[in-house]
Amino acid sequence: MLNLKTITLTLKKKSQIALEFDELIPDNIYNWEKSDFEEYQVPVGNSRFPLTDYFDIDVDGTAESPEEVKMILDGDMGRVKYIGCKMGAGEIIVNGDADLHCGAEMIGGKITVNGDAESYAGREMKGGELTIMGNTREFCGCSYIGDWRGMSGGKITIQGNAGKQLGECLSGGEIYVKGDCDILAGIHMTKGFIQIDGNVTRWPGGQMKNGNILINGRLGTLLEGFVQDGVVTDPDIDGKAFSGKYIKYTGDIALNGKGGLYLNAEKNRDLL
């Protein structure tokens, strides 16, 4: 990726109350000088405080557009919310944990979290790439509370484990969990693809209408609304080829759903 300007924020003091970073996205700050950052007041709870109270700031190079920006957040961002929220281009690297709503409503660009991400990572994502090297918690790639329109594009990759209701109301895009996943992955999903390499506790695809979920690990409990279609070998799902045997289900029939659920046949022998 093209990067002409590197903005490095190094944490020097962790706030008890979360900082909000949705204004500090490449789209807004690509032409900021160091002095602009030094003047900037970051939202903290119901107030704003100087960014320099919390970070050492280093700006290197120049950028003509957001695509040319790389932001590096060094340190524990466990109390920094909305990192990369609504970003359209550029790159953000978090060298530490990220707080709630990391990559929420993201449209384009790339975020890498070299640590864990709190709940709501990639909420309502429309495009771009979000990679979490550690674990994430609940509602990754979901909708806003109450809404029925969730993530619709882009890709989320989680190297570790994911929490409850992963990809809730998913209507497009792709979520890939390399570790384990908790209950109700893909609940209410209508389109898109979820792949989970580890084990799943219970109930993937509850009330799903369409789209596909593939589980390479062991599933604890399957929902009653899924009908077994038989075993498929080397399935091709959404243009992706998978090797091996999978038990294929269709559901959720409670909603007349046409979603596909693929379980690794080897690991889920008991369901055959």
Place this chain on the structure above:
Amino acid sequence: MEYILKNGIVYDPANNVAGEKKDVMFKDGKIVDNVSSDAKILDVTDKIVMPAGVDPHAHVAGPKLVTGRIYRPEDSRKGVTAKKGVCRSESGFSIPSCPATGYRYSRMGYGTVTEAAVPPLEAKHTHEEIMAIPNVDVTPLPLFGNNWFVLQYVKEGQIEEIAAFISSWLKIVKGYGIKIVNPCGSEAWGWGMNVHGIDDPAPYWDVTGREMVRALSQANEMLGLPHSIHVHPNDLGHPGNFPTTVSTMDCVKDVEKNSSVRNQTIHITHAQFHSYGGTSWRDAESGAGEVADYVNKNKHVTCDVGQVTLDETTTMTADAPMEYDLSRLNGLKWANKDIELETAAGLVPFIYSGKAPVSSLQWAIGLELFLKIEDPWQVCLTTDHPNAGPFIRYPRIISWLMSNQRRQEMMDNREVHPWSHKRTSLATLDREYDFNEIAIITRAAAAKIYGYQDRGELTPGYNADIAVYDLNPNDIDPSKEPAAIEQAFGNAMYTIKDGQILVKDGEVVQIKPSQTIWTNVQGYEEQEKMIMEKVMPTFNRYYTVKFENYKVHDHYLPNPIEVKVQASK
């Protein structure tokens, strides 16, 4: 404090002032004929001056709103603003927070709004919310169209009992008049059913919508209430429902009016939802012509439109079976709110899209009603907020009504689906409202329909409720500049309420507690006493609350406006 609004161009339809350049004076909160030389001058040279707006039908306070806010957080996050100046923070688009409701009406130059569906059991809560809405006075209309006591007396044919019951209940719940929603249908919903048409009886009671509407109308006139019955007819939103609407209007034609402050004996609300032809959504078409034709020929009827604004909104009505049907139709989440013995409400989010044939048809039918009803005193501008769209879209509707060019452009550019002109006559209607007609449908007519004697006109002695818009009517061609019209009507230059300047240049600059308008019937004390003795055994048996906790006590109305009427036969 004395003020003089200098050199404005005044539209005051009630006093036959249509675009005259003159001064408007007010003192101590009232309009006056003249002021002393100490009066403060507000220069409004060549700007439009009108009485403050009066909204005859909206849902702004009460249990439905709270249910809506709880189950639609995704709506609350739209329209979020930080606190600024005298304003608290705002939230919400179709279901704004209470302060936001007040500020937004105020910014449009409105001063009064009707909360059109108050379940008596939840009246206390409604009044609590009214207390939290600043800047606009609120007129609550309690629901009687599915009330067990009313059903019982209609079944027995006891009109005097109904009148006594209404008279008592308006005192108990502090309401202004009689609202009827899907008469007998919401009661049937308690049995998982609905009624179809005006002559389909409710289960168990064996009473029809026609009997309910007629009886409540007779009781209304027996008491001589300032407002007529306010009716949401049966079959809302069903293709082919216009005959039900016409029959509903016609069924009270022979009921004699007993009030000098209004002209009508029935007000049909959100007529757009009740003006459909066809037999299903496949062959649905406009029935606006027939409804408008009846209104044009019959002066005992008034209506408001419930114009679809093509937004994502929240539908909420005390027509629970209709809301259930709607949720099955659009597949979105549904909330039901049953009110024991009285009514049942439902809520469903709804997306009115110009790309969708049905939404576009509804949009066109609403406009057809506005354009086909000849006398603007018989029709008011509403969106049945938030059912057909949020009230903040009134300025946009005004721009549509004033510009045939804009309407044609929307149809030509496919901003609306071809059903808008293929299944209605909208494309053939070139009528354009002028500023005086806009003043009628947004304030004067509504005030007349409600029988208000203190607002809606710039008559000396009336409240100094005034709106000034930053438009020079001699300079602008509304037909060609719809955006400028929308901008100006959405951001009043001044909104003055009871003589206080609440809005200046589109910004709320002062907060004023709202007042609650209710009707206190006099001279019916004997009958009320008798009816209370009659209803209490049933009340104690079936209600889950004690009567002591049911009544709305005076402290729920810190700023009441009590309208006293003398009951007469």
